[in-house]
Amino acid sequence: MFPLILLYVVLTIIRPQDYVPGLDTVPILPVVLMLAFVAWLASKAKTFEAPQFVILPAFLLILMISQVTNGWSGGAVDELARFGPVVIAFFVFGAACSTQKRVRIAMVVFVACASVLALHGVEQAKTGMGWTGIPLGEGGRIQYVGIFNDPNDLGLLFAATLPMAVFLGRRGAGAMRFVWLGAAMLLLYGTYLTNSRGAMLAVLVVAGCYLWYRKGIVVAGTLGVLGLAAMKLLSSRMDELDAGEESAAGRVDAWYAGLEMFRENPVFGVGAGNFTEYNELTAHNSFVLVLAETGFAGFVLWLAFVGYGFWMMLSIVRHRHVPSADPSVEAQWTTERQMALTLLLSLCGLFAAAFFLSRSYMVVLYLIAALVAGHYVGARRRWPDLPAFRLSDGGWRWVPAGACGVFGLFVLVAVLLRTT
Numbered sequence: 096m097f098p099l100i101l102l103y104v105v106l107t108i109i110r111p112q113d114y115v116p117g118l119d120t121v122p123i124l125p126v127v128l129m130l131a132f133v134a135w136l137a138s139k140a141k142t143f144e145a146p147q148f149v150i151l152p153a154f155l156l157i158l159m160i161s162q163v164t165n166g167w168s169g170g171a172v173d174e175l176a177r178f179g180p181v182v183i184a185f186f187v188f189g190a191a192c193s194t195q196k197r198v199r200i201a202m203v204v205f206v207a208c209a210s211v212l213a214l215h216g217v218e219q220a221k222t223g224m225g226w227t228g229i230p231l232g233e234g235g236r237i238q239y240v241g242i243f244n245d246p247n248d249l250g251l252l253f254a255a256t257l258p259m260a261v262f263l264g265r266r267g268a269g270a271m272r273f274v275w276l277g278a279a280m281l282l283l284y285g286t287y288l289t290n291s292r293g294a295m296l297a298v299l300v301v302a303g304c305y306l307w308y309r310k311g312i313v314v315a316g317t318l319g320v321l322g323l324a325a326m327k328l329l330s331s332r333m334d335e336l337d338a339g340e341e342s343a344a345g346r347v348d349a350w351y352a353g354l355e356m357f358r359e360n361p362v363f364g365v366g367a368g369n370f371t372e373y374n375e376l377t378a379h380n381s382f383v384l385v386l387a388e389t390g391f392a393g394f395v396l397w398l399a400f401v402g403y404g405f406w407m408m409l410s411i412v413r414h415r416h417v418p419s420a421d422p423s424v425e426a427q428w429t430t431e432r433q434m435a436l437t438l439l440l441s442l443c444g445l446f447a448a449a450f451f452l453s454r455s456y457m458v459v460l461y462l463i464a465a466l467v468a469g470h471y472v473g474a475r476r477r478w479p480d481l482p483a484f485r486l487s488d489g490g491w492r493w494v495p496a497g498a499c500g501v502f503g504l505f506v507l508v509a510v511l512l513r514t515t
């Protein structure tokens with residue numbers, strides 16, 4: 096099961112089936128996923144211990160219902176075919192990543208794959224063409240194939256995997272330490288080459304959250320301001336980071352349009368994938384996109400899915416561990432916390448970038464979320480005093496949290512509209 100789902104991750108990110116002649120006619124990705132799913136069904140490692148394993152199928156159901164309530168019954172089948180594989184990948188990958196060794200291997204795969212895409216970008220920036228046959232994008236921005244043909248998507252991947260590269264570098268031995276730290280520098284350079292404002296802000300968020308954890312909010316805030324100033328000097332697009340700038344203003348208008356869609360269809364939204372039927376531009380915000388397309392029902396579920404991941408990693412990082420006289424136990428706990436902090440920072444980078452992109456249904460987001468859920472399930476088995484998360488115990492809190500989230504989006508958009 097584990098090798099198969101890792102192969103699925105590699106194929107999902109590197110995507111040789113999208114540019115190697117002959118592979119485009121072979122359904123290699125669905126076949127590998129189905130084989131991994133069959134192995135999962137036959138495995139004793141199946142787990143449903145995390146709330147996300149209940150929430151995600153429920154979210155899929157809402158996606159299907161949103162199509163039916165908007166007059167297209169056949170859309171429910173389309174949503175099952177489109178998002179069903181994402182749910183399967185989440186279940187299999189989450190179950191497979193329940194040990195520290197496997198979480199580390201998964202990080203290695205993510206970083207290695209992201210580094211391949213960054214190297215492609217370096218070649219693209221140098222020669223104007225990558226080995227995939229994809230040329231440099233508009234404005235000299237690097238791009239890849241398939242789901243990463245948008246520079247912003249590349250930046251999202253780089254921002255999410257950067258903490259993993261740093262973790263592997265700090266934990267590496269000998270030459271491998273420098274290999275992984277070199278990969279971290281490559282991912283930073285790749286982020287710069289994407290010239291993605293959202294990705295650069297995501298990197299800044301990752302650094303700020305780490306400094307907040309280590310040095311406190313004052314140091315994090317001060318260095319964050321300096322970092323933002325440095326980024327504005329490095330990137331022409333960061334220098335245009337203003338609500339009144341044309342691109343930013345278009346995003347705010349799209350957010351406003353999304354909130355209007357929610358007001359007109361508050362329960363199940365306008366239907367998954369239908370945002371651009373009502374607005375020329377996509378939402379440019381994963382939270383607004385979910386709210387507009389799936390209504391309050393889908394938004395609460397998606398917010399809970401995202402929120403539990405952050406909550407789980409925070410629980411490990413902040414857990415008051417009772418010291419053991421056994422050095423090996425202490426070493427294992429130290430690794431546990433470092434992994435949790437790494438995944439927490441990856442989530443920060445992932446969703447900071449997703450706040451400026453319409454990537455609510457992107458498979459990579461759910462693969463990283465599966466890694467988080469799997470790590471926590473395994474951590475609770477190793478450390479039973481960690482808190483258990485159950486929907487039956489406080490799951491109702493996500494309803495008022497969702498209401499507060501909707502209110503916050505309305506306030507944010509109202510403020511931004513006044514500044515344009």
